[in-house]
Amino acid sequence: MTISEPQKRISEQALTVWKIAASLHSLVVWVLAGGLIAITILFDFPKWIIAAAIAVAAVYSYLFIFLLPTLRWKRWRYEVREQEIELQYGVFIIKRTLIPMIRVQHVDTQQGPLLRKYSLSTVTVSTAATVHEIPALDMEEAENLRISISRLARVADEDV
Amino acid sequence: MSDPKRLHPIAAVVNALRQLKEMIIPFLIFVVFGSRGTDWDLFYFFGSIGVVVLVLVYGVLSWYRFTYRIEQGELRIEYGLIVRKKRFIPFDRIQSLDLSEGILQRLFGLVKVKVETAGSGGMGLQDGEAVLTAITKQDAQEIHDYLVSIKKSGQILQGEEEPESSDDLLYKMSVSELLMLATTSGGVGVVISAVFAFVFQFEEFIPYEQIFDGVEHFVQNGVVFISVVVFLGFLLAWMIALFGTMLKYANFTVRKVDNDLVITRGLLEKRQFTIPLNRIQAVRISENLIRQPLGYASAYVESAGGSALDQESSKVLILPIVKKRKIPGLLEPHLTEYHFRVNISPAPKRAYSRYLLKSWLFTLPIIIGAIWLLRPWGFGALLLLPVSALWSYFNYKDAGWSLDQGMLTFRYRNIVKNTVYMRKNKVQSFSVKESFFQRKKKLATIEAIVKSGHGGAGGKVIDLEKKHVDTMYHWYSHETVE
Known part of the structure; x- marks a missing residue:
C-alpha cells in the first residue's frame, strides 16, 4: 500500500555548503561569547559565566556545524516522477510531501555566492498555494530538473 | 461602445472621507502631542484645517480625472492626478462584480462596484482589480448585463448551448438566527478589549484615583461593587458587539x-x-x-x-x-x-497521551511560574491541569x-x-x-x-x-x- 520512498539524494557538496554557512553564524555566537567573557573579566563577575559561555558556544557549533547538517543531508530525498514530485526531509520530524505535476505553476532555480562557488543551485517548485524547495543540487542536475518539471507540468486551469 | 463616464460626484466625498479616516491616527497624535505648548495652538489649528482642505481638493481633482468606459469588450479606466494611468480589463477575464452600498451611496441611490479578476485577491487594491466608488444603479446594471452577454457569447462559441439563467434562493437568515449569531459571535472579545484599551487611554483625564479613593471605604467591604461594575462593562461591550454584528449581517x-x-x-x-x-x-x-x-x-x-x-x-x-x-x-x-x-x-486511542503531553508542555511552565511567583494563590494554577486535560481530550476526540x-x-x-x-x-x-x-x-x-x-x-x-x-x-x- 505504501508508496516507495523517494530515492534521489541531493548533492554531497550541499553538506560542505551547509557547514560553511553554519560556521559563519556560529562565528557570531563565538563573538557574543567573547564579549560576555570580556565583560565578566572587566567587572569581575562570577567565573562560571566564562565556562558557561564557552560551553554554550561549543555546543551550538557542534550541533549546527556537525550534527544537524549531517542528519539533514542524510534525510533529504526527492524524486520527480511522471505525475508528481515527492520530497522527504526533516531532522527530528520527517516530512513527506507530494506535489502533483498538474498543480505545478512554475519552477525556479536560484543560487547564492556560496552555492555558486560549489556550482550548486536550489530548485523551487511553486503551486498556486505553496512553494517547495529542493536545496543544493548540482547545477546541471538542477537545470535538467527544472526543464523536466516544466515539461511535465500541465496546469489544469479549471481546477485552480 | 460607450463614452467615457465619470463617477457620481459623491465619489469625491467618499474618497476624501476615506483618506481622512486613514489619517486619523497620525492626526490625533499630531494634535495630542502638539497642543501641549500654548504658543503653537494657532499653528496646529490652521495646519489641521489646511490638511483637511488639501485632502478635499485632492479628492475632487482625482474624481475629475477618473473616467471609465466600455470599449471593445474591455472595461477601460483612466485615472491619476499627477501620473496618468490607464487600466484596461477584458470582460472575459472578469471573475465577478461586487456591489456594495455604503451610507453615502444609499442616500443618493448609488452603488460601489468592485471588479474582481483572477489575479486579484482579498488584499485591497491589487493588480487587475478596479473599483468604481459610486455609480448609478442603472450604470451598474449596464455593466453587469454587458458582462453577462460577453460570458454567454463566449460559451456559445465553445459550442455549448445557451444555458438558461437560474436564480435559486439557497439560504436566507431568519431573525432568530441573526440574534443567535450576534449573541454567540466571537467579536465580543474584540470589543471588550477595545473598551478596556479605551478606558485606560483616558487615565490622564479621568481622575480614577480620586474616584477610587472616594469609594474605597465602600469598596473595601464591597467586592460586590467591583463585580457589578465589571459585569456592567462586559454587558455594555457585549451589547455593542451584538448591535454591530446585527447591522453587518442583517438580511443575509x-x-x-x-x-x-x-x-x-x-x-x-x-x-x-x-x-x-x-x-x-x-x-x-x-x-x-x-x-x-x-x-x-x-x-x-x-x-x-x-x-x-x-x-x-x-x-x-x-x-x-x-x-x-x-x-x-x-x-x-x-x-x-x-x-x-x-x-x-x-x-486512535493511543494518540490521546500525546495530545495530553503536548498541552501540559504549555501549561506546566505557567503553573510552575505561578506557584513560584504568587505563593499562596499560585496553587490555584494547578486547576489548569484538569482543564488542559479536558481540553486536550476534546482536541483528541475531534x-x-x-x-x-x-x-x-x-x-x-x-x-x-x-x-x-x-x-x-x-x-x-x-x-x-x-x-x-x-x-x-x-x-x-x-x-x-x-x-x-x-x-x-x-x-x-x-x-x-x-x-x-x-x-x-x-x-x-x-x-x-x-
Missing part, C-alpha cells in the same frame, strides 16, 4: 445565480459578493465553543481569488449560523461536488478524517472545531509528518493545502493512525493506479 441571503453564489448582507451598508462555483477550493464548517453545544455551526468556502471579504483571507462566510444538521440539506443541492454526510474515522468518493475530509480543533471538505483536484500539495515519538507509536500528522486567495489554506490533523495516513497519501498520489 445566499442565492445561486447561474454558476455563481451571490451573497448579500447588511442593513446600513449593503454588500454583495459573488463567488463563481468553479473557484471554490474547499468547504469548511466551523463550530465555536458556544455554538457547538447548541448544535449550531457556520460554513465557509475557501475561494481562489474571486470575491473576498475586505482584508480577510478568501475564506467567505456562506452560512453564518445554522443548525449543523441542516447544512447538508442546504449546501448539497448546490455544491454538487461536495457531500457533507461522511463517516469520520477518529484518531481529530478525524474521511475519504469518500473523491473527497477528503479533515476534522480538527484548534479552539474552534473545524471540518474541512476538499476535492482531490483542488488540493495543491499533501504532506505527512512523523516525529521520532510518533513513529514509535505508529502515528503521523497529515496536512493538505488548497489555494485560498493569494495564499494557501487547508487542514492539518495531528496523530492519526499511520496506516490510515498512508491510505490517504496513496489516494493522493497521482502515480499509482487506483
Whole structure:
C-alpha cells in the first residue's frame, strides 16, 4: 500500500555548503561569547559565566556545524516522477510531501555566492498555494530538473 | 461602445472621507502631542484645517480625472492626478462584480462596484482589480448585463448551448438566527478589549484615583461593587458587539445565480459578493465553543481569488449560523461536488497521551511560574491541569478524517472545531509528518493545502493512525493506479 520512498539524494557538496554557512553564524555566537567573557573579566563577575559561555558556544557549533547538517543531508530525498514530485526531509520530524505535476505553476532555480562557488543551485517548485524547495543540487542536475518539471507540468486551469 | 463616464460626484466625498479616516491616527497624535505648548495652538489649528482642505481638493481633482468606459469588450479606466494611468480589463477575464452600498451611496441611490479578476485577491487594491466608488444603479446594471452577454457569447462559441439563467434562493437568515449569531459571535472579545484599551487611554483625564479613593471605604467591604461594575462593562461591550454584528449581517441571503453564489448582507451598508462555483477550493464548517453545544455551526468556502471579504483571507462566510444538521440539506443541492454526510474515522486511542503531553508542555511552565511567583494563590494554577486535560481530550476526540468518493475530509480543533471538505483536484500539495515519538507509536500528522486567495489554506490533523495516513497519501498520489 505504501508508496516507495523517494530515492534521489541531493548533492554531497550541499553538506560542505551547509557547514560553511553554519560556521559563519556560529562565528557570531563565538563573538557574543567573547564579549560576555570580556565583560565578566572587566567587572569581575562570577567565573562560571566564562565556562558557561564557552560551553554554550561549543555546543551550538557542534550541533549546527556537525550534527544537524549531517542528519539533514542524510534525510533529504526527492524524486520527480511522471505525475508528481515527492520530497522527504526533516531532522527530528520527517516530512513527506507530494506535489502533483498538474498543480505545478512554475519552477525556479536560484543560487547564492556560496552555492555558486560549489556550482550548486536550489530548485523551487511553486503551486498556486505553496512553494517547495529542493536545496543544493548540482547545477546541471538542477537545470535538467527544472526543464523536466516544466515539461511535465500541465496546469489544469479549471481546477485552480 | 460607450463614452467615457465619470463617477457620481459623491465619489469625491467618499474618497476624501476615506483618506481622512486613514489619517486619523497620525492626526490625533499630531494634535495630542502638539497642543501641549500654548504658543503653537494657532499653528496646529490652521495646519489641521489646511490638511483637511488639501485632502478635499485632492479628492475632487482625482474624481475629475477618473473616467471609465466600455470599449471593445474591455472595461477601460483612466485615472491619476499627477501620473496618468490607464487600466484596461477584458470582460472575459472578469471573475465577478461586487456591489456594495455604503451610507453615502444609499442616500443618493448609488452603488460601489468592485471588479474582481483572477489575479486579484482579498488584499485591497491589487493588480487587475478596479473599483468604481459610486455609480448609478442603472450604470451598474449596464455593466453587469454587458458582462453577462460577453460570458454567454463566449460559451456559445465553445459550442455549448445557451444555458438558461437560474436564480435559486439557497439560504436566507431568519431573525432568530441573526440574534443567535450576534449573541454567540466571537467579536465580543474584540470589543471588550477595545473598551478596556479605551478606558485606560483616558487615565490622564479621568481622575480614577480620586474616584477610587472616594469609594474605597465602600469598596473595601464591597467586592460586590467591583463585580457589578465589571459585569456592567462586559454587558455594555457585549451589547455593542451584538448591535454591530446585527447591522453587518442583517438580511443575509445566499442565492445561486447561474454558476455563481451571490451573497448579500447588511442593513446600513449593503454588500454583495459573488463567488463563481468553479473557484471554490474547499468547504469548511466551523463550530465555536458556544455554538457547538447548541448544535449550531457556520460554513465557509475557501475561494481562489474571486470575491473576498475586505482584508480577510478568501475564506467567505456562506452560512453564518445554522443548525449543523441542516447544512447538508442546504449546501448539497448546490455544491454538487461536495457531500457533507461522511463517516469520520477518529484518531486512535493511543494518540490521546500525546495530545495530553503536548498541552501540559504549555501549561506546566505557567503553573510552575505561578506557584513560584504568587505563593499562596499560585496553587490555584494547578486547576489548569484538569482543564488542559479536558481540553486536550476534546482536541483528541475531534481529530478525524474521511475519504469518500473523491473527497477528503479533515476534522480538527484548534479552539474552534473545524471540518474541512476538499476535492482531490483542488488540493495543491499533501504532506505527512512523523516525529521520532510518533513513529514509535505508529502515528503521523497529515496536512493538505488548497489555494485560498493569494495564499494557501487547508487542514492539518495531528496523530492519526499511520496506516490510515498512508491510505490517504496513496489516494493522493497521482502515480499509482487506483
